[in-house]
Amino acid sequence: xxxxxxxxxxxxxxxxxxxxxxxxxxxxxxxxxxxxxxxxxxxxxxxxxxxxxxxxxxxxxxxxxxxxxxxxxxxxxxxxxxxxxxxxxxxxxxxxxxxxxxxxxxxxxxxxxxxxxxxxxxxxxxxxxxxxxxxxxxxxxxxxxxxxxxxxxxxxxxxxxxxxxxxxxxxxxxxxxxxxxxxxxxxxxxxxxxxxxxxxxxxxxxxxxxxxxxxxxxxxxxxxxxxxxxxxxxxxxxxxxxxxxxxxxxxxxxxxxxxxxxxxxxxxxxxxxxxxxxxxxxxxxxxxxxxxxxxxxxxxxxxxxxxxxxxxxxxxxxxxxxxx
Amino acid sequence: xxxxxxxxxxxxxxxxxxxxxxxxxxxxxxxxxxxxxxxxxxxxxxxxxxxxxxxxxxxxxxxxxxxxxxxxxxxxxxxxxxxxxxxxxxxxxxxxxxxxxxxxxxxxxxxxxxxxxxxxxxxxxxxxxxxxxxxxxxxxxxxxxxxxxxxxxxxxxxxxxxxxxxxxxxxxxxxxxxxxxxxxxxxxxxxxxxxxxxxxxxxxxxxxxxxxxxxxxxxxxxxxxxxxxxxxxxxxxxxxxxxxxxxxxxxxxxxxxxxxxxxxxxxxxxxxxxxxxxxxxxxxxxxxxxxxxxxxxxxxxxxxxxxxxxxxxxxxxxxxxxxxxxxxxxx
Numbered sequence: 001x002x003x004x005x006x007x008x009x010x011x012x013x014x015x016x017x018x019x020x021x022x023x024x025x026x027x028x029x030x031x032x033x034x035x036x037x038x039x040x041x042x043x044x045x046x047x048x049x050x051x052x053x054x055x056x057x058x059x060x061x062x063x064x065x066x067x068x069x070x071x072x073x074x075x076x077x078x079x080x081x082x083x084x085x086x087x088x089x090x091x092x093x094x095x096x097x098x099x100x101x102x103x104x105x106x107x108x109x110x111x112x113x114x115x116x117x118x119x120x121x122x123x124x125x126x127x128x129x130x131x132x133x134x135x136x137x138x139x140x141x142x143x144x145x146x147x148x149x150x151x152x153x154x155x156x157x158x159x160x161x162x163x164x165x166x167x168x169x170x171x172x173x174x175x176x177x178x179x180x181x182x183x184x185x186x187x188x189x190x191x192x193x194x195x196x197x198x199x200x201x202x203x204x205x206x207x208x209x210x211x212x213x214x215x216x217x218x219x220x221x222x223x224x225x226x227x228x229x230x231x232x233x234x235x236x237x238x239x240x241x242x243x244x245x246x247x248x249x250x251x252x253x254x255x256x257x258x259x260x261x262x263x264x265x266x267x268x269x270x271x272x273x274x275x276x277x278x279x280x281x282x283x284x285x286x287x288x289x290x291x292x293x294x295x296x297x298x299x300x301x302x303x304x305x306x307x308x309x310x311x312x313x314x315x316x317x318x319x320x321x322x323x324x
Numbered sequence: 325x326x327x328x329x330x331x332x333x334x335x336x337x338x339x340x341x342x343x344x345x346x347x348x349x350x351x352x353x354x355x356x357x358x359x360x361x362x363x364x365x366x367x368x369x370x371x372x373x374x375x376x377x378x379x380x381x382x383x384x385x386x387x388x389x390x391x392x393x394x395x396x397x398x399x400x401x402x403x404x405x406x407x408x409x410x411x412x413x414x415x416x417x418x419x420x421x422x423x424x425x426x427x428x429x430x431x432x433x434x435x436x437x438x439x440x441x442x443x444x445x446x447x448x449x450x451x452x453x454x455x456x457x458x459x460x461x462x463x464x465x466x467x468x469x470x471x472x473x474x475x476x477x478x479x480x481x482x483x484x485x486x487x488x489x490x491x492x493x494x495x496x497x498x499x500x501x502x503x504x505x506x507x508x509x510x511x512x513x514x515x516x517x518x519x520x521x522x523x524x525x526x527x528x529x530x531x532x533x534x535x536x537x538x539x540x541x542x543x544x545x546x547x548x549x550x551x552x553x554x555x556x557x558x559x560x561x562x563x564x565x566x567x568x569x570x571x572x573x574x575x576x577x578x579x580x581x582x583x584x585x586x587x588x589x590x591x592x593x594x595x596x597x598x599x600x601x602x603x604x605x606x607x608x609x610x611x612x613x614x615x616x617x618x619x620x621x622x623x624x625x626x627x628x629x630x631x632x633x634x635x636x637x638x639x640x641x642x643x644x645x646x647x648x649x650x651x652x653x654x655x
Binding site: 212221223224226228229230231232233234237241242245246 | 346378379380401402404407409410411412413414415416417426427429430431474475478
């Protein structure tokens with residue numbers, strides 16, 4: 001694509017039949033490399049660029065701008081003040097022993113990010129490994145892959161709610177455990193708890209880990225596995241010395257999906273936590289409900305910064321370009 | 325680097341996939357220090373045979389012996405074999421030195437020791453300058469040398485090569501072919517090399533094993549196999565032969581043993597044939613002939629001999645060969 005608008009300033013070959021005098025001086029001209037005009041590529045990229053501009057860049061800019069505005073109980077005024085950010089971090093740097101609200105909220109969210117990341121990575125890697133190395137035929141691989149996506153055929157709210165009859169106080173799990181006499185009283189921590197939140201998040205987002213890891217794994221030349229075996233590697237050594245290093249880009253892409261989604265999640269944490277567990281997304285949502293747009297915007301920008309920092313950190317670990 | 329050379333022996337080795345038999349009771353003895361080529365068309369079972377020797381394919385029946393050990397149930401690393409893969413299968417995430425040291429790392433050799441040995445091996449294949457490159461930054465020939473070094477670092481007694489030259493362009497192929505032969509001499513171990521190119525097999529092998537349909541058709545030195553093909557298949561696969569029927573028997577006659585003469589004063593014993601094609605090959609000229617009974621013949625004439633009595637497409641000439649130039653084929 002770059003060749004279409006590559007503008008080189010080459011001298012015209014002497015055999016062109018033009019008198020030498022006519023070509024002397026600073027006359028140079030574009031050398032055509034294609035019949036397509038150079039701006040065609042930009043035209044092709046334009047619709048997507050426009051969508052990005054309208055629905056991503058502009059709202060983002062608006063959010064940044066609004067985050068510096070002023071607000072009172074009944075009004076929002078254009079301004080350029082840092083009070084919203086000061087409010088976000090109120091009490092955070094005063095040196096007190098207790099954590100400020102923002103840090104505590106982020107810590108709680110990060111706890112879920114860590115749990116969900118570890119769980120989805122472990123499950124996602126295993127599922128991808130099974131699909132890639134143990135399922136031998138392509139039709140079977142495709143069929144099983146479709147099975148993995150079936151939960152996505154319904155909305156994620158419904159998928160969350162369907163945990164309730166299973167995990168509730170009189171749910172299937174508690175009834176069964178009581179039925180076989182393992183417990184006397186229903187387990188309270190099954191629903192509306194950290195456990196329930198982590199479970200639902202893992203359930204919702206494991207596929208985001210499976211897909212990129214599976215994609216990376218399918219690119220591994222099977223001869224490499226044989227070569228490792230030939231060199232005396234055990235199954236575990238092959239996994240750690242060959243497979244994992246080669247699927248690292250897939251792991252990073254999957255991790256980016258999971259980490260960014262979970263960091264901003266408030267719906268799952270809200271529903272599965274019984275509206276009792278704080279999350280950054282939840283804070284922003286309630287501020288919006290109270291029409292406190294400027295501080296909500298400030299919180300959103302801080303969240304964005306945290307997510308971008310995380311992605312930047314992960315990309316430092318692996319050269320993702322190899323995968324694209 | 326000395327390794328204990330050992331004989332390799334296959335006894336009625338069979339590979340069956342369900343009802344189809346890929347390798348049918350193959351028996352073969354490769355003496356220590358032999359360059360052995362398994363030659364045959366694709367699907368003839370040569371690769372399956374190699375992979376059974378390597379330990380990458382289970383043996384359905386029969387035994388593989390290396391030295392005095394039956395290795396049927398041993399993993400590759402404990403057989404004393406090493407394999408060089410078709411596209412080299414170098415680990416793309418490891419540099420050249422780490423690729424070569426891989427088997428030592430798996431065996432638990434200390435880092436300093438294994439990198440030292442890898443460097444020594446790289447020096448042997450003239451790749452020291454590339455030790456810290458990644459495989460993707462190497463040319464095909466360089467990759468082959470690295471693959472060779474990686475396979476040889478464990479001091480195998482038999483090196484197995486699966487179509488090692490097929491990934492290279494024709495010029496490089498001939499150069500790397502010579503290198504393979506040289507390394508085999510230097511290391512003094514057996515190389516078992518699978519190929520479908522009779523030219524490659526003849527240039528390299530001390531021992532050619534021609535395979536077809538899961539069986540061995542003929543074993544011998546390249547000269548034996550070329551000059552005295554045992555079966556019609558071998559004569560046709562090796563090329564440069566005419567298979568003719570005289571009476572009840574079939575014979576192979578080398579194309580360069582055919583003599584052409586003008587029909588007017590044809591030499592004794594010649595039969596008529598029509599020239600159907602003339603191909604200039606440089607040092608020789610290929611003349612394709614069609615006999616009245618419909619069979620095809622190929623005569624390869626040196627340029628000067630062709631010039632003495634040139635023929636053109638459509639001419640009818642007398643074609644003859646000496647009885648001692650023909651070689652009877654088994655049915």
